Amino acid sequence: MKKFLITLLILVLFAAAGAGAxxxxxxxxxxxxxxxxxxxxxxxxxxxxxxxxxxxRRLVDAGVVSDEWAFRAALAWTVPVTVIPAPFFVxxxx
Numbered sequence: 001m002k003k004f005l006i007t008l009l010i011l012v013l014f015a016a017a018g019a020g021a022x023x024x025x026x027x028x029x030x031x032x033x034x035x036x037x038x039x040x041x042x043x044x045x046x047x048x049x050x051x052x053x054x055x056x057r058r059l060v061d062a063g064v065v066s067d068e069w070a071f072r073a074a075l076a077w078t079v080p081v082t083v084i085p086a087p088f089f090v091x092x093x094x
Contacts, residue, residue, distance in 0.1 A: 026073040029066075
């Protein structure tokens with residue numbers, strides 16, 4: 001039993017270290033500028049109501065954002081998640 005707990009503790013520590021390294025990598029990618037922007041300005045047309053996946057694709061294709069993962073990390077870090085409770089009904093059968 002003691003050997004199992006030590007093994008489990010080691011696995012949890014490795015998982016925590018991996019999560020920390022991944023978090024550091026994502027934070028570093030968000031904080032590092034993509035380019036020096038020596039090129040002229042780029043205009044990316046994003047119509048109203050466009051979803052984040054389409055915005056991400058357009059920005060990556062235009063070369064404004066380095067890659068999709070950096071965009072996803074920045075989006076997850078900066079945009080608060082709003083949970084709107086849906087109405088529910090309780091149906092009882094008599």
